[in-house]
Amino acid sequence: MSESRVRRAEIAIEQTHVNRVYVRLAELRAQAEDMRARGYELGLGAQREAVFEQASMLYERDMMVFHANQTLQTLDAEYEGLVFGRLDHADSETVYVGRLGVRDAEFNNLVTDWRAPAAAAFYQATAEEPMNVVRRRVIRCSGQSVLDIDDDVLMPESVPDSMNVVGEGALMAALGRSRGDTMRDIVATIQKEQDEVIRAPWRGVTEITGGPGTGKTAVALHRAAYLLYRYRRQLGGAGVLVVGPSGVFTNYISRVLPSMGETNVELRSLGQVLDGIDATRHDPAPLAAIKGSLRMRKVLGKAMRDTPPDAPADMKIVYRGEVLRLDAKELDKVRRKVHGNGAPPNRSRVRAAETLLEALADKAESYAKADGREIDRAQLITDLGERIDFHRFLVVWWPVLYPAQVLRWLGDERRLARAGRGVLTAEEVSLLAASLRDRGRDRKWTVADVALLDELRVLLGPPPKRRRGRRSAAEQPRDGNRRPDHYDEYSHVVVDESQDLSPMQWRMVGRRGKYASWTVVGDPVQSSWPDPAEAASARDQAFGVSTARRRYTLRTNYRNSAEIFDLAARVVAGHAKSDELPRAVRTTGVVPQVRHVEAGAFETATQVAAKELLDAVEGTVGVICAMDRVDEVRRWVAGQGDERLKVVGSLDSKGLEYDAVVLVEPTELIEESLTGRRVLYVALTRATQQLTVLASDEAWLAPA
Numbered sequence: 001m002s003e004s005r006v007r008r009a010e011i012a013i014e015q016t017h018v019n020r021v022y023v024r025l026a027e028l029r030a031q032a033e034d035m036r037a038r039g040y041e042l043g044l045g046a047q048r049e050a051v052f053e054q055a056s057m058l059y060e061r062d063m064m065v066f067h068a069n070q071t072l073q074t075l076d077a078e079y080e081g082l083v084f085g086r087l088d089h090a091d092s093e094t095v096y097v098g099r100l101g102v103r104d105a106e107f108n109n110l111v112t113d114w115r116a117p118a119a120a121a122f123y124q125a126t127a128e129e130p131m132n133v134v135r136r137r138v139i140r141c142s143g144q145s146v147l148d149i150d151d152d153v154l155m156p157e158s159v160p161d162s163m164n165v166v167g168e169g170a171l172m173a174a175l176g177r178s179r180g181d182t183m184r185d186i187v188a189t190i191q192k193e194q195d196e197v198i199r200a201p202w203r204g205v206t207e208i209t210g211g212p213g214t215g216k217t218a219v220a221l222h223r224a225a226y227l228l229y230r231y232r233r234q235l236g237g238a239g240v241l242v243v244g245p246s247g248v249f250t251n252y253i254s255r256v257l258p259s260m261g262e263t264n265v266e267l268r269s270l271g272q273v274l275d276g277i278d279a280t281r282h283d284p285a286p287l288a289a290i291k292g293s294l295r296m297r298k299v300l301g302k303a304m305r306d307t308p309p310d311a312p313a314d315m316k317i318v319y320r321g322e323v324l325r326l327d328a329k330e331l332d333k334v335r336r337k338v339h340g341n342g343a344p345p346n347r348s349r350v351r352a353a354e355t356l357l358e359a360l361a362d363k364a365e366s367y368a369k370a371d372g373r374e375i376d377r378a379q380l381i382t383d384l385g386e387r388i389d390f391h392r393f394l395v396v397w398w399p400v401l402y403p404a405q406v407l408r409w410l411g412d413e414r415r416l417a418r419a420g421r422g423v424l425t426a427e428e429v430s431l432l433a434a435s436l437r438d439r440g441r442d443r444k445w446t447v448a449d450v451a452l453l454d455e456l457r458v459l460l461g462p463p464p465k466r467r468r469g470r471r472s473a474a475e476q477p478r479d480g481n482r483r484p485d486h487y488d489e490y491s492h493v494v495v496d497e498s499q500d501l502s503p504m505q506w507r508m509v510g511r512r513g514k515y516a517s518w519t520v521v522g523d524p525v526q527s528s529w530p531d532p533a534e535a536a537s538a539r540d541q542a543f544g545v546s547t548a549r550r551r552y553t554l555r556t557n558y559r560n561s562a563e564i565f566d567l568a569a570r571v572v573a574g575h576a577k578s579d580e581l582p583r584a585v586r587t588t589g590v591v592p593q594v595r596h597v598e599a600g601a602f603e604t605a606t607q608v609a610a611k612e613l614l615d616a617v618e619g620t621v622g623v624i625c626a627m628d629r630v631d632e633v634r635r636w637v638a639g640q641g642d643e644r645l646k647v648v649g650s651l652d653s654k655g656l657e658y659d660a661v662v663l664v665e666p667t668e669l670i671e672e673s674l675t676g677r678r679v680l681y682v683a684l685t686r687a688t689q690q691l692t693v694l695a696s697d698e699a700w701l702a703p704a
């Protein structure tokens with residue numbers, strides 16, 4: 001039989017099995033619907049029962065509806081090819097591997113979930129250690145149709161005559177495929193070194209390092225899906241948090257976990273970690289370095305203890321015909337005394353009132369003593385404590401403080417200089433104050449500000465809760481997935497592009513995972529943070545109770561063609577050890593183009609290069625430029641009218657990938673960041689197939 005006929009025959013065999021799986025899936029769906037309907041009926045029936053039975057019937061109803069909904073959610077996930085693998089063992093047993101486990105009515109496995117131990121051989125078996133697998137088959141489907149198959153033979157001596165072997169290189173085929181707007185899962189082609197990381201024990205801290213394109217992000221997300229599957233009881237309830245560098249990035253990876261049936265994972269960018277804020281703007285590098293440094297803890301702590309800008313300068317209150325007066329100095333002393341106990345100001349409001357009353361009583365006593373009188377101190381404190389004018393003074397003198405308000409105060413250079421005395425230089429004070437000044441409603445917070453706001457949230461303490469208008473717990477709508485604001489009990493936290501987190505950002509993320517185990521992904525060579533030692537110690541603090549550490553390094557670059565990666569590696573040659581650079585496995589024969597462009601000619605050159613690449617590739621084309629240029633470059637290419645074309649600033653390009661990339665003026669990328677060459681390296685490693693660099697000079701190529 002010819003190769004293509006064998007292939008067609010084998011595809012037909014797999015199609016028959018896939019059809020069986022989908023028929024069974026429809027049955028399971030109908031059963032889950034039925035269970036949910038019966039659960040609701042039970043709920044209605046409960047109304048007619050005595051209170052005691054009611055409670056237990058309602059509990060049963062909740063459990064039935066909950067389980068039915070979970071099953072339906074899993075069954076309804078948008079699986080891109082539910083069945084993707086098959087193992088033929090030497091003892092003739094066949095195991096199908098898929099995104100979901102499915103059994104027939106007799107409890108025989110039709111598909112084994114890829115995360116189950118029985119599926120591990122699909123990823124771990126090699127020719128040296130075949131784990132009893134004769135043939136490993138990757139099945140590529142679109143919806144319910146089998147498109148193609150690809151086999152690996154691991155025990156050639158055991159292949160029976162009846163067994164056909166088809167094709168070669170499922171991995172290479174997957175890597176060569178064009179890219180869309182969002183990342184795809186890699187369940188069908190996870191490699192052995194990656195599988196080891198995905199299945200690593202869940203406790204403690206698992207660090208994944210590796211160069212660009214080594215699958216760190218893909219592995220971390222598959223690990224989250226694996227952990228939720230294997231340890232659902234321990235991890236599922238408290239939840240998993242995934243933190244990525246930018247909103248563009250979280251959007252890019254947003255489909256991966258749902259495509260594996262996991263919807264209960266919270267994805268947040270660094271600008272979104274604090275509830276209620278969605279920051280996307282980046283500060284210029286020197287400013288980001290100040291805002292991210294641990295020194296800001298001291299500055300913020302001092303700033304919140306300073307007198308609020310609108311607080312009255314002195315206090316006068318009339319008691320029994322006598323004016324009691326506290327001047328600015330005396331009020332200041334009272335304020336310092338209240339802060340002296342170290343409690344957050346929003347939790348010290350009662351203490352502030354008490355201390356102020358004591359100061360007024362002291363004052364009254366001193367007047368009385370001068371006149372040779374005696375006063376009833378306890379009575380004075382009770383009387384004044386009930387007076388409306390005392391409370392009016394108190395709310396402006398010791399107001400409830402909000403993080404945004406306190407951070408905005410620091411736009412006042414003199415106030416910031418006070419808070420930063422001995423910590424910030426004069427130059428840093430004026431840079432920081434200018435950035436925080438006039439940060440009103442229209443001017444948005446930057447990504448680095450978010451960690452400062454979160455720090456202040458904790459330093460200030462929670463504002464008192466409003467009582468009016470609150471609904472009782474019973475009236476609250478039930479929403480199982482909604483977590484309370486500032487939730488800090490995630491059981492597992494994944495941090496991607498961790499090399500760029502500032503110490504203040506580590507503190508912010510660490511707060512969310514006080515009891516968590518961690519998966520931390522990063523590549524030191526791509527780091528844009530200027531003080532790695534400070535960040536490393538903040539990072540260790542963030543891990544809190546998690547002590548066990550394991551570290552994995554991925555060494556194969558699956559993204560870039562070898563031709564593209566060779567060019568990228570040249571720009572960090574002097575900055576990275578050779579074993580820190582991965583090995584690109586795919587060659588395309590297409591070398592990157594480096595074009596010389598005169599200063600005034602970038603607009604046309606960008607348009608031409610973008611058009612060429614859109615014609616050359618099927619998938620996405622990214623135009624990467626300096627952050628400051630993004631709006632301008634967007635205008636340049638607006639006329640192309642092709643949705644596959646995206647313009648992105650250098651810092652936002654982290655973690656993303658495109659079929660082809662136009663890189664505009666590399667020198668500008670180097671100049672805008674404190675660790676310039678590393679940012680350029682990130683940008684140069686975003687393309688899978690083609691790369692065009694437009695440059696007015698050649699200095700960027702020569703390592704400094």
Ligand SMILES: Nc1ncnc2c1ncn2[C@@H]1O[C@H](COP(=O)(O)OP(=O)(O)OP(=O)(O)O)[C@@H](O)[C@H]1O
Nearest residue numbers: 186189190191212213214215216217218558559655
């Ligand atoms: N085993 C695999 N099978 C198929 N594709 C893979 C595999 N491993 C990685 N890839 C693909 O390689 C590309 C790079 O992966 P990923 O983005 O996870 O790398 P990364 O190490 O996080 O890169 P960077 O640090 O540069 O952002 C992605 O398109 C991913 O799907």
